[in-house]
Amino acid sequence: MKRPDVLHDPVGPALVRLVIPMVAGALGIVLFNVVDTFFVGRLGALELAAMSYTFPIVIVAGSIASGLGVGASACVSRAYGAGDLPQARRLTLHAHLLSLAVILVLAALGLVTIKPFFTFLGAEEKLLGLIGDYMFVWYLGMPFMMLPMVGQNILQALGDSKTPSAVIVFSVVLNMVLDPLLIFGAGPVPALGIQGAAIATVIARGSTMVAVLWILGSSRKMFPHRAERSGFLISSRRILFVGLPASLTNLALPISMGVVTRLISPFGAEAIAGFGVATRLESFSLVFTMALAMVFTPFVGQNLGAGKVHRAREGYRVAVILSLVWGVVVALVFGVAGRPIAGIFTDTGEVVVATTGYLRTLAPTFGLLGVVMVTSAAFNGLHRPFAAAAVAFMRLVGLYLPLALIGRSLGGLQGLFWGLAGANGIAGVAAVLIFRRASRTFPVPNKRKCNDDRVFCSPRNPGKSLFSIGDCGKL
Template sequence: MKEKNAKANRMQLMSEGNVSKALLKLGIPMVVSMLVMALYNVVDTYFVSGLGTQQVGAVSVAFPISLIFSGIGLTFGVGAGSYISRLLGKKDRDTADKVASTAMFSSIIIALLVAVVIFAALTPVLSFMGATSTIMPYAKKYAIIFVVSTVFSAANVTAGNLAVSQGASNISLTAMLTGAILNMILDPIFIYALHLGVQGAAIATLISQIVTSAIYVRFFAGGKTFVKVGFSYFKPTSQIYGEIIKIGISTLFLQLLSSLSMSLISNAASNYGDEAVAAIGIVLRIVTLGANVVIGYMKGFQPMAGFNYGAQNYPRLRSAIKSCMQWTTGFCIIWTALIFLLANPILSLFSNDPQVLRIAVPALRANTIMFFTFGLQFTYSTLYLAMGKALVGGILNVCRQGIMFIPAILLLPTMLGLTGIIYSQAVADLLTTIVTIIFAISILKKLSQVENSVSRSN
């Protein structure tokens, strides 16, 4: 009876009651989960920083690999999650079970295949991602174990999104928080007490990801979910894959482009020495913390938007959009102010090398200068995807880290040197904001027209 009530409450949360409170209840656990995901890399960088600049550089150049696997997890997790939310809005639970199971097992299989490919070409992959000759030995030691952990990470990301799609965001919070706390405990033990260096950081991450996976297995196998996951529901059909991929593919492109972008920026920084690679790596991790707060909140917005669009509850959908914009923009403004005021003391936690700090301080401020628009960008890319409008949602999703950023990072350094590297993200953010505003105006007009049409017919 308790399980049935919990399931009913999750559905009621998305369809009834105060929108702002519902979004916070759905979103805050995912905000914490996404922060925890980012903290894995921040914590590794913090503890590894005591080993030296080359070791920090090694962890930095390996980081884009994790984005590839996050992309796999998000492709199936977000794609299936959007579809499942709409199916639940239509009360089609049988199909939702098949979609969830197909997404989960497909994610694991593809992650394993990609890991094999990366292992086969590890040296050229790390070189492309910015590993210099002095960083490479440490990068290899770290990446060999780290890649294994990212396979579990892909499965965890998929499982977390499947939980959120049915309103069960607390399980993602529990799983991710447990893994992160364990990682923080194990890092100093393996790195310093057992004298394993960068390998110790990777081992700590691997163990933490395995524990997180175990929590998700227990959740889905325990019968407490509204949507079931199991081999008996694994029904890979072209129709299911089509619905998953048309939404998830843009998220995959986003993660792949993010990985490519980080690789390009680290590669460009490598021309200015190990200190530049380490500085940019630290900056990207701090920036990811702020970005993951917004992305986590969107994980709560996405099922509510998809559910109410599927249920044709347009007034509630519009209220959710407004509330989402208010909360995310408010946070982005506060985060920007804090970064500008505290850039020096924050960065000093990760390095005491004056050459690293000389590059990192202006780079962190430059990467945050347009962050106040991040909420706008992700509110509307998430909205389009939640409504099943894959083309526009996909364009908006890959604009910031792909369509706009890649040309910026390829062109600006040739004209401005290191300054061009530092300001490339700000330029990409400005251009992405302009594009987002155009599509935001368009979708709001269409929603208003549909809402008026439904009102007249009733």
């Protein structure tokens, strides 16, 4: 299939052709940790518990890397859409250097705080050795695991969703092969236990780093010549302008999920287990919407750079429709087959009931949850990161947690689920209204420059840049 022309192809078909390959990549992201958990679980309860303690660090590091990737994608796509290839190349190099610096600092801090940090989290002495075995390798391999996320986002910024998806799928398959080999051993390969899982993860993710860097450098020629490498601080400021709010938004989700888990805990272990199964099924059901949000930021960014703001508006309308249609399909599936699907994961009646109650209550709102994700992606592409963060935090902090608490007080566990569903629904509608209101002040092409980069200025205030730090200046 020919790569879609983000700037000229009809908006609907272009978005669909971007999303379809990315679905496999989004599914691979979801599956990666599932595979590790499956094989480590075969070692025993202690190893599985030790790995569970590492998830907060994995989520935090992934959220930071993903946020930096979103910042890089927003900046590179805008420069690429404007036809400024030297600037796009410069941003590509600087995004990797900035990310590497951040990752090395995090890894160094992690290596010297393994025991005290996990002791603080409540890990027992018998688990600390296992956690140390895993995290020592994981921290050393952090650059190999985090940098590919930035490179994959930059490939998407260039309108290429096939390559990042293929690379992710390859890493998942490689991890599936390496996990049992290194964890349990075979032939001359010794059984390394939980440390083998960490090594497998580093090797699998590291393979994606090599592939992505080679593609960016050799195939796409996206690393600059010596004369184009200056301006690291300016590039870093632009990337962080979008990347920092995106990282904080990514971190808000697991924190909110932790609070909701605490709210469910008084209903017993079966309710917690049902919630856990349901949220994992929710993650799988949102793979299409996740892929849509991943490609939508660079779609908007490229068209913004090219001055085709009308395509950004049309793209948003198409993305909302796609999300809602997908939500209807998911709601029908869980509405009809929610109980049998839950039964695949457990035969405990109370767990099945909790899982089914969650899915049947919330699934009709998954389409609107997708609208929230798409709206945040659109604002990131428009270089309005605080608007993107506001939309996400409106749902998580302003609606998700308060309505869960109110629902629990009124209707117990099922009431809590209704509160979560209400949060998704209200947030989805509000996101559309916010975007429509913001679209009245969308930028217009303006022959002005700011910080040596093309910008677009507010029609209400032509002297003020909407998407760069600082004011517009005359050429």
